[in-house]
Amino acid sequence: MDLTLHVWRQDGPQADGRFETYRPEGVSPSMSFLDMLDLVNEKITGDGGEPIAFEHDCREGICGSCGMMVSGVAHGPEKLVTVCQLHMRSFSDGDEIWIEPWRASAFPVIKDLVVDRSPFDRIIEAGGYVSIRTGSAPDANAIPVPKPDADRAFDAAACIGCGACVAACPNASAMLFTAAKAGHLSYLPQGQTERLHRAARMMEAHDGEGFGNCTTHGACQEVCPKGISIDYIARLNRDVFRASVAGISLDDG
Amino acid sequence: MELDAQIPSGPIESKWGRRQFELKLVNPANKRKHKVIVVGTGLAGGAAAATMGELGYDVHCFTFHDSPRRAHSIAAQGGINAAKNYQGDGDSVYRLFYDTVKGGDFRSREANVYRLAELSLNIIDQAVAQGVPFAREYGGTLANRSFGGAQVSRTFYARGQTGQQLLLGAYQALERQVHTRAVTMYNRHEMLDVVVVDGRARGIVTRHLVTGKIEAHMADAVVLGTGGYSNVFFLSTNAKACNVTAAWRAAKRGAGFANPCFTQIHPTCIPQSGEYQSKLTLMSESLRNDGRIWVPSRAGDDRPANQIPDAERDYYLERLYPAFGNLTPRDIASRRAKEMVDAGFGVGPLQNGVYLDFRDAIGRLGKQAVSERYGNLFSMYEKITGEDPYQIPMRIYPAPHYTMGGLWVDYNLMTTVPGLFAIGEANFSDHGANRLGASALMQGLADGYFIIPLTIGDYLVDAPRGDIDEDHPAAKDAVREITEKQARLISARGSRSVDSFHQELGRIMWNHCGMARTESGLREGLEKVPALREEFWRDVRVPGSGDSLNQSLEKAGRVADFLEFAEVMLWDALTRDESCGAHYREEHTTEEGEAKRDDERFAHGAIWEFKGVGVDPVRHQEKLTFEHVPLSQRSYK
Numbered sequence: 013m014d015l016t017l018h019v020w021r022q023d024g025p026q027a028d029g030r031f032e033t034y035r036p037e038g039v040s041p042s043m044s045f046l047d048m049l050d051l052v053n054e055k056i057t058g059d060g061g062e063p064i065a066f067e068h069d070c071r072e073g074i075c076g077s078c079g080m081m082v083s084g085v086a087h088g089p090e091k092l093v094t095v096c097q098l099h100m101r102s103f104s105d106g107d108e109i110w111i112e113p114w115r116a117s118a119f120p121v122i123k124d125l126v127v128d129r130s131p132f133d134r135i136i137e138a139g140g141y142v143s144i145r146t147g148s149a150p151d152a153n154a155i156p157v158p159k160p161d162a163d164r165a166f167d168a169a170a171c172i173g174c175g176a177c178v179a180a181c182p183n184a185s186a187m188l189f190t191a192a193k194a195g196h197l198s199y200l201p202q203g204q205t206e207r208l209h210r211a212a213r214m215m216e217a218h219d220g221e222g223f224g225n226c227t228t229h230g231a232c233q234e235v236c237p238k239g240i241s242i243d244y245i246a247r248l249n250r251d252v253f254r255a256s257v258a259g260i261s262l263d264d265g
Numbered sequence: 266m267e268l269d270a271q272i273p274s275g276p277i278e279s280k281w282g283r284r285q286f287e288l289k290l291v292n293p294a295n296k297r298k299h300k301v302i303v304v305g306t307g308l309a310g311g312a313a314a315a316t317m318g319e320l321g322y323d324v325h326c327f328t329f330h331d332s333p334r335r336a337h338s339i340a341a342q343g344g345i346n347a348a349k350n351y352q353g354d355g356d357s358v359y360r361l362f363y364d365t366v367k368g369g370d371f372r373s374r375e376a377n378v379y380r381l382a383e384l385s386l387n388i389i390d391q392a393v394a395q396g397v398p399f400a401r402e403y404g405g406t407l408a409n410r411s412f413g414g415a416q417v418s419r420t421f422y423a424r425g426q427t428g429q430q431l432l433l434g435a436y437q438a439l440e441r442q443v444h445t446r447a448v449t450m451y452n453r454h455e456m457l458d459v460v461v462v463d464g465r466a467r468g469i470v471t472r473h474l475v476t477g478k479i480e481a482h483m484a485d486a487v488v489l490g491t492g493g494y495s496n497v498f499f500l501s502t503n504a505k506a507c508n509v510t511a512a513w514r515a516a517k518r519g520a521g522f523a524n525p526c527f528t529q530i531h532p533t534c535i536p537q538s539g540e541y542q543s544k545l546t547l548m549s550e551s552l553r554n555d556g557r558i559w560v561p562s563r564a565g566d567d568r569p570a571n572q573i574p575d576a577e578r579d580y581y582l583e584r585l586y587p588a589f590g591n592l593t594p595r596d597i598a599s600r601r602a603k604e605m606v607d608a609g610f611g612v613g614p615l616q617n618g619v620y621l622d623f624r625d626a627i628g629r630l631g632k633q634a635v636s637e638r639y640g641n642l643f644s645m646y647e648k649i650t651g652e653d654p655y656q657i658p659m660r661i662y663p664a665p666h667y668t669m670g671g672l673w674v675d676y677n678l679m680t681t682v683p684g685l686f687a688i689g690e691a692n693f694s695d696h697g698a699n700r701l702g703a704s705a706l707m708q709g710l711a712d713g714y715f716i717i718p719l720t721i722g723d724y725l726v727d728a729p730r731g732d733i734d735e736d737h738p739a740a741k742d743a744v745r746e747i748t749e750k751q752a753r754l755i756s757a758r759g760s761r762s763v764d765s766f767h768q769e770l771g772r773i774m775w776n777h778c779g780m781a782r783t784e785s786g787l788r789e790g791l792e793k794v795p796a797l798r799e800e801f802w803r804d805v806r807v808p809g810s811g812d813s814l815n816q817s818l819e820k821a822g823r824v825a826d827f828l829e830f831a832e833v834m835l836w837d838a839l840t841r842d843e844s845c846g847a848h849y850r851e852e853h854t855t856e857e858g859e860a861k862r863d864d865e866r867f868a869h870g871a872i873w874e875f876k877g878v879g880v881d882p883v884r885h886q887e888k889l890t891f892e893h894v895p896l897s898q899r900s901y902k
Contacts, residue, residue: 042538057762069504071544075335123814137444141437142396146316149394156405166398202396
């Protein structure tokens with residue numbers, strides 16, 4: 013395939029970035045997008061340059077490491093895939109492709125296509141869990157969970173923490189990420205005790221990290237590789253409101 | 266090398282209980298004074314760090330990922346075994362224990378496996394309490410399925426994403442401890458060495474992957490949960506960053522490395538589609554519950570699958586193993602597929618696969634039911650190959666997937682270096698020569714949540730603490746060695762990329778130490794690997810510098826370690842002059858072509874002692890005895 017790539021290159025967090033153009037040879041339609049970038053990098057290395065830095069690991073769409081804007085769309089043109097699952101058969105001969113990192117002030121660029129997504133960890137740290145000590149659990153079947161609730165919990169729990177929702181959002185909001193975890197736990201009996209507290213604390217952490225507010229554009233759910241619905245954002249908003257009405261304190265305990 | 270397995274006395278059912286009572290306890294008020302380093306944040310490392318944090322230890326946890334939620338445990342699809350017997354189909358702790366020892370082809374420790382089966386019950390309870398959304402029946406109770414040839418339904422699952430959900434459970438538990446400041450997280454830190462002082466593990470050396478800073482971190486004990494080494498084959502189902510560096514560095518510092526040749530080749534992966542390919546993708550073996558495996562009866566038959574009539578198809582697993590059919594254990598299914606392809610019966614554009622056909626399942630159950638069971642796997646397959654498995658049979662081929670070998674540990678999970686522990690896939694403990702499906706998640710979590718948090722206390726009580734810091738000569742020496750090694754990699758300025766060396770090593774290992782091994786092939790491998798290693802150090806090209814994010818440099822360090830480790834793997838395969846489980850020596854087969862064990866000579870674990878790069882390692886043995894599961898030839902006919 014004959015392609016022209018314009019790739020964002022940036023040496024470090026403080027450096028200015030620029031687009032560099034590459035015309036890879038030997039690209040075939042059965043290659044994955046990241047196999048194609050590997051090929052470009054082998055060529056750059058052979059020519060004495062520094063390869064393009066990008067994050068990736070499992071290359072099967074589950075670890076959440078990879079992610080980049082492909083011609084303006086997070087994870088590229090195919091629905092419900094991460095960029096590692098995107099294949100070159102989705103492109104046509106002669107295509108020009110623009111490749112950029114996630115753009116959000118809460119996700120500063122580290123190098124080239126690599127950004128810092130540690131704010132996600134801090135949102136989970138603020139309350140994205142059930143407080144249970146190892147070894148103190150009752151028998152697993154002691155509390156039945158209606159299948160529809162378990163399914164709804166799962167749909168939200170499928171989030172891989174890739175950050176595409178933030179990159180797609182015009183406000184750079186991380187509400188889909190935050191709502192997915194809060195939503196997952198809110199559908200399960202095990203998550204009820206801390207439900208409102210959790211919602212309030214995760215929301216506070218979200219805002220504190222510099223993510224924008226949700227204005228219901230829905231761009232996030234369009235690019236989410238796991239198809240997570242913005243309905244969970246409505247549910248989180250309701251829980252946050254209930255927490256404020258109930259006067260729930262953000263402090264521990 | 267001292268190899269005392271420290272197995273508790275008494276009947277097998279009460280060994281773990283007895284050990285828990287025997288273990289010395291650390292006073293709760295003193296736990297905070299004990300600093301423990303955990304390396305790795307997969308199921309084992311994440312669970313261990315979270316639980317030790319809960320107990321009150323001062324835990325410092327390291328991962329080379331950007332977040333402790335990314336380790337490759339996340340990619341496990343199929344499920345996790347537990348002997349809950351919720352289905353009332355005759356399962357029990359004893360049966361899970363028995364199946365695991367037998368499935369491992371009698372090369373694991375009975376006492377360890379029994380404990381694993383026991384703890385399987387607690388794991389499910391723990392995960393459900395954390396909010397792991399396991400599959401449920403309409404009545405609200407947990408659903409189970411039969412998996413990987415088990416004759417009871419003991420596998421718990423969360424769609425095709427069980428590993429992800431269990432890892433997120435451990436990650437959330439870990440973040441909770443980070444919030445309480447019980448655990449200090451070090452993301453984007455790669456461990457490059459162990460610091461040993463007076464014979465004990467007292468710290469590690471890490472490189473910060475963004476700033477490039479190389480430094481020592483000291484502690485009272487070090488726990489490695491750093492995964493397996495399937496990427497020695499370059500192409501495997503493991504994530505790209507999985508590597509042997511932490512375990513190999515430990516081995517170079519005196520930890521015995523056990524059974525490195527026990528590598529599992531998973532039967533249901535998508536065949537390679539071209540030379541450029543960077544990684545292989547696994548399809549859950551649950552597909553074998555309903556899919557039928559076949560090749561054309563005539564070699565080289567290149568008609569489209571659907572035009573080949575039944576009479577001209579060879580459903581070879583059903584033919585060879587009428588009782589288990591398509592559900593034979595992984596090692597057998599893999600080997601038979603390789604035989605078919607080698608004999609010219611392979612299918613697909615590169616003739617490198619066999620068919621996994623759902624035509625009959627769709628006819629029997631309907632497309633809807635098949636879609637409910639396997640929908641996500643079918644769409645994953647279609648995304649990768651561009652073919653619709655509802656219409657055209659899938660093509661599959663075996664790929665390296667899991668390594669049963671690892672650092673030798675005693676019953677308390679301590680390596681031969683006091684104070685250095687290994688958990689999860691990084692150790693060798695429970696799977697013998699072949700791991701059964703849905704057992705990896707179980708072992709990682711048993712080690713992390715329930716074993717190491719207790720056994721480590723027994724060591725810490727009497728271990729030195731607080732007496733040394735990062736300025737200790739051993740720490741400084743280790744930092745200097747790592748810094749020099751990195752400088753050598755960068756200054757080689759050769760002509761070949763790191764990946765090209767890794768690919769070549771992978772080909773050598775696949776051809777000489779892969780699914781079928783011979784004495785002459787292994788000896789050839791032992792010639793080729795040192796030669797490639799020598800060329801690597803002379804001719805590798807690592808662009809960029811060491812003081813910023815440099816992914817080529819990261820890879821170069823890992824490949825350098827693989828190039829040393831591969832030799833031990835070949836030695837192990839060569840000296841284990843028998844076939845067992847996943848280790849198949851062509852010289853040792855039964856009349857039916859199955860792996861033929863030699864229990865007289867090889868009912869032992871082989872533990873390798875490092876003696877220097879390029880120097881032959883020394884082989885030690887831990888004898889294995891089987892009091893409960895009688896030694897027998899596995900039969901799945």
